Amino acid sequence: MNFNDARDLMWIAGGLYGSAFLLGFLKTFRLNWSPLNEAPLAGIIIGFLLHTRALYLRGLEIHGCPLGNTLERIQFILWSLILTFLILRLLWRLDLLGSFCAGLSFGAGWLTLILPNTDPMYWLAPDYQKLFSNPWIELHASIAIFSYGVFSLLAIVSGMYLIQRKALLSRKFDKLGSFLPPINDLEVACWRLLSVGVIFLTISILVGGMHWTRHPEFVSSIKLAVTILLWLGYSVVFFLHLTSRIYGSKFAKISIILFLLAIGSLALVNSKNREDAKQEIIPVKSSELSS
Amino acid sequence: MNQEINQSLFLLGSSHQVADLAARERISLPPDSIDEFYNGLGKIEGLDEYLLLNTCNRTEIYGAAQKSFSFDSLGKYLSNFRKLDPDFLSQHSYQRNDHEVVDHLFKVTSGIDSQMVGETEILGQVKKAYEDACQRKAAGKMLNRLFQKGFQAAKWARTNTGISRGQVNLGNVLCELARRIFGKVSNCRLLVVGAGEVAESTIEAFKSRGSQAITVTGRTFDWCPLCRNKPAELAEKFGGFALSFEQFKESMHLFDVILTSTASGKSLVDYGDIKKSMKKRPSQPLFLIDASVPRNIEEKVSQIENVFLYNMDDVSTIANENLKSRISEVDRCKGALARRAVKLWEQMTQTREIS
Numbered sequence: 162m163n164f165n166d167a168r169d170l171m172w173i174a175g176g177l178y179g180s181a182f183l184l185g186f187l188k189t190f191r192l193n194w195s196p197l198n199e200a201p202l203a204g205i206i207i208g209f210l211l212h213t214r215a216l217y218l219r220g221l222e223i224h225g226c227p228l229g230n231t232l233e234r235i236q237f238i239l240w241s242l243i244l245t246f247l248i249l250r251l252l253w254r255l256d257l258l259g260s261f262c263a264g265l266s267f268g269a270g271w272l273t274l275i276l277p278n279t280d281p282m283y284w285l286a287p288d289y290q291k292l293f294s295n296p297w298i299e300l301h302a303s304i305a306i307f308s309y310g311v312f313s314l315l316a317i318v319s320g321m322y323l324i325q326r327k328a329l330l331s332r333k334f335d336k337l338g339s340f341l342p343p344i345n346d347l348e349v350a351c352w353r354l355l356s357v358g359v360i361f362l363t364i365s366i367l368v369g370g371m372h373w374t375r376h377p378e379f380v381s382s383i384k385l386a387v388t389i390l391l392w393l394g395y396s397v398v399f400f401l402h403l404t405s406r407i408y409g410s411k412f413a414k415i416s417i418i419l420f421l422l423a424i425g426s427l428a429l430v431n432s433k434n435r436e437d438a439k440q441e442i443i444p445v446k447s448s449e450l451s452s
Numbered sequence: 453m454n455q456e457i458n459q460s461l462f463l464l465g466s467s468h469q470v471a472d473l474a475a476r477e478r479i480s481l482p483p484d485s486i487d488e489f490y491n492g493l494g495k496i497e498g499l500d501e502y503l504l505l506n507t508c509n510r511t512e513i514y515g516a517a518q519k520s521f522s523f524d525s526l527g528k529y530l531s532n533f534r535k536l537d538p539d540f541l542s543q544h545s546y547q548r549n550d551h552e553v554v555d556h557l558f559k560v561t562s563g564i565d566s567q568m569v570g571e572t573e574i575l576g577q578v579k580k581a582y583e584d585a586c587q588r589k590a591a592g593k594m595l596n597r598l599f600q601k602g603f604q605a606a607k608w609a610r611t612n613t614g615i616s617r618g619q620v621n622l623g624n625v626l627c628e629l630a631r632r633i634f635g636k637v638s639n640c641r642l643l644v645v646g647a648g649e650v651a652e653s654t655i656e657a658f659k660s661r662g663s664q665a666i667t668v669t670g671r672t673f674d675w676c677p678l679c680r681n682k683p684a685e686l687a688e689k690f691g692g693f694a695l696s697f698e699q700f701k702e703s704m705h706l707f708d709v710i711l712t713s714t715a716s717g718k719s720l721v722d723y724g725d726i727k728k729s730m731k732k733r734p735s736q737p738l739f740l741i742d743a744s745v746p747r748n749i750e751e752k753v754s755q756i757e758n759v760f761l762y763n764m765d766d767v768s769t770i771a772n773e774n775l776k777s778r779i780s781e782v783d784r785c786k787g788a789l790a791r792r793a794v795k796l797w798e799q800m801t802q803t804r805e806i807s
Contacts, residue, residue: 329632330754332766333773339628343635345737408735409757 167222170215171236171274177208178243179267185260189340201256205263209243216240223284226299228306232273232280234427239266241310242317257340261317301369308361309423312395315354316420319413322347326410348409351416352402359399362392387426394419459500459594460519461800463548463556464526465512469565471544479534479544481506489533490588496525501592503585503599507577509566514553516594523547551797554598558789561602562609570615570778575606594800601796605789613788614781622650623657625771626741626762630658630709633737633760638662639708640739645669645700645720646713647683650743650764654711655690666692667707669700671716701725705732711741712748719750726753734758741767 163169181204188201216237219227227233246262249255273279283289321341328338341347366388373385398415401407407415466479481489486504493502493513498521505512513526531541548556559565561578582599585591591599609615627637634640642658644651647670655666670683687694695703704710704725712720721740726749730738740761742749747763754761 325632329629329760332762333769338632341632343631344633346635348735402735405734411757 164214165218167215167219168274168280170211170218171270174208174212174215175267175270175274177204177211178263178270181205181208182260182264182267185256185263189257189260189337201259201263202250205243205259206247208263208266209240209247212236212240212243226302228302229283230279230281231427234306235269235273235279235424237306238309238313238424239270241307242266242313244307245310245314255342257342258317258321261321262314265313265317297368298372301365301372304361304368305365308358308365309427311354311358311361312416312420312423315351315358316417318347318350318354319416322351322413323410323417326413348412351413355395355399355402355416359392359395362395366392391419391423391426394422458519459516460521461514461516461550461553461594461598462521462523462526463512463514463553464523464530464545465505465510465548465556466541466545467510467512467565470546475540475544476509476511478536479530479541480511481534485533486584490590492529492533494590496529498522499526501595502590503581503595505560505578505581507574510560512560514557514595514598516592550801551794554601554797554800555790555793557598557602558605558609558793559786561606562785562789563606563615564609564782564785564789570782572610575603579603597800598796601792605792608792609785609789613785615778615785621653621657622767622771623653623655625767625774626654626709626711627657627661629760629762629767629770630739633739634708636662638664641665641667641707641709643667643669643695643700643704643707643710644683644686644713645697645711645748646744647686648713648743650713651711652686654713654741654743655686655692658709659690666690667695668692669695669697671697671714705729707738708736709739709741711743713743714748716744716748718746718748720748721753722750723752723756726756726759730756730759743767 162173181201184204185201188198216227216233219233223229226237228237242262243266246255246259250259322344325338325341325344325347328341329344342350369388398407398412398419402412466476468476471479481504486506489504490502493499493504493515498518499515500518501516503514505514513530515521515526527538527541527545530536531538534541556565557578561575563570563572563574566574578599582591582595585595630637630640637658638661640658640663642655642663642665644655644667647668651668655668658666666687668683668687684694686692701721704721710721714720726738726740735758737758737760740749740753740759742761742763744764749761749763751761753759
């Protein structure tokens with residue numbers, strides 16, 4: 162293991178998240194072993210520190226925010242997810258939520274490391290140029306990815322809501338359900354996370370929009386459409402819940418579906434690089450010149 | 453260098469394990485005689501420290517005494533004080549010595565020895581008894597250490613084993629379900645339709661968890677509005693509100709938990725009633741409990757979003773499953789507490805002398 166290699170660190174961080182997930186569930190089901198008490202949180206914190214270093218090293222390697230391929234985007238979202246959880250953990254004891262977050266970070270993190278073609282070394286290409294030379298774009302991208310992190314937490318809490326609801330409707334003693342937070346609290350948490358996510362996504366779009374109005378050649382129409390659709394989707398759910406037209410299990414299910422769509426569309430929201438952008442600009446300019 | 457302490461622990465007690473209710477009533481000390489009892493204990497020769505635990509289910513005297521101390525003097529004192537035949541007392545009591553006392557106290561504080569295994573009320577009662585003994589200066593170094601460790605053992609058992617997990621009492625099961633739906637039971641607004649035992653047990657459980665908004669309604673309001681009737685009495689007993697039976701359907705949206713427990717023999721609440729109520733509180737859950745046979749709430753209402761309907765069979769199933777899961781934890785807890793007790797006793801009987 163090389164602690165100066167971003168991928169190696171991502172593997173270790175994923176492993177720690179996986180251990181935290183496993184230990185968290187063992188602790189939940191009251192396995193009698195006292196070192197379990199703080200082990201899951203410790204695993205998440207150490208994993209998060211290594212994860213941070215991995216992204217930092219990758220950032221140094223590519224000279225920018227590491228959001229250039231699927232692996233980097235997924236890893237950044239998972240990092241945001243754990244960061245959001247740790248901030249919330251300062252306020253409330255949410256051990257089971259930590260287990261769910263660690264489980265998702267472990268599964269998704271290792272999957273992107275295992276699957277081929279998720280991590281092309283685009284920065285080694287001879288024509289590679291630093292994409293985010295503009296700090297506003299860096300800000301836009303990082304806020305957008307943070308909002309994805311919040312939406313991933315929303316999806317997890319929505320999943321917890323559906324598990325609790327199923328346990329209550331089954332009218333039987335359910336071990337997992339008895340350790341989950343109350344269903345009413347879960348719905349309130351979902352609503353708050355949705356509000357925070359929509360606010361951050363809106364800020365990100367506003368910041369990105371300023372760049373787009375100046376350099377529209379950098380933003381593909383697909384990216385524009387997907388971003389607006391996603392923002393619209395979350396905003397519509399936000400207003401429908403605000404007006405009590407969507408709530409309960411439907412609200413939870415839609416939150417999960419929207420998150421899956423958001424993750425699925427990640428590959429489409431990449432900006433064009435300068436060469437592609439130039440190729441689009443040049444014909445326009447030459448036609449202007451000829452006219 | 454280790455030095456052995458020349459003191460021993462002892463316990464004389466009676467509880468539901470060895471005495472039925474009638475016997476316990478005879479042995480138990482009336483509250484107004486506690487002072488006198490303590491004064492008498494202080495005069496027993498060889499008795500250095502003493503503590504009385506006197507609850508509805510157990511009367512126990514814990515003490516630390518010289519090795520030469522005899523149980524007979526204590527048994528004699530208790531039987532004389534309560535005017536009991538010594539044979540009756542010996543038949544309905546038990547004696548413990550040294551590490552057995554530690555082991556017994558750990559079981560008591562953790563709720564393992566309670567009639568309803570895993571209940572938490574006993575810990576508060578033991579703490580109260582300990583504070584009382586401290587105020588009277590009856591508890592010294594040995595008992596202080598014993599009881600402090602007993603409280604720690606109780607906390608350990610509840611944190612690390614499942615002995616308190618799950619409720620087996622009907623009212624407590626309903627409170628646990630309400631907690632899983634709403635969080636704090638104290639914030640739940642409860643409406644009880646009917647005034648039977650189930651209703652009373654439920655109100656008691658909600659009240660004990662801090663619920664203030666308790667409302668009772670029943671058909672007897674309409675039959676005899678001028679005389680005192682059960683729903684009104686029940687509301688008054690628990691400091692709740694009484695609601696006219698004719699109005700309750702119009703007010704259902706104001707409540708989070710609705711319990712029906714009547715002998716009306718017909719459906720009182722149907723799908724349309726709940727649908728109408730939920731329109732006024734769409735995003736807030738509603739917890740319905742139908743404790744009546746035949747049922748008072750139409751089964752179809754459970755299809756409505758955010759409505760959780762339970763009947764008596766559902767609640768009984770949960771209570772029985774809780775009991776099963778708790779029993780399996782008790783053996784594990786007993787073993788672990790016994791190991792802790794032996795360890796503590798070894799520490800208590802050996803003091804390290806710093807040369």
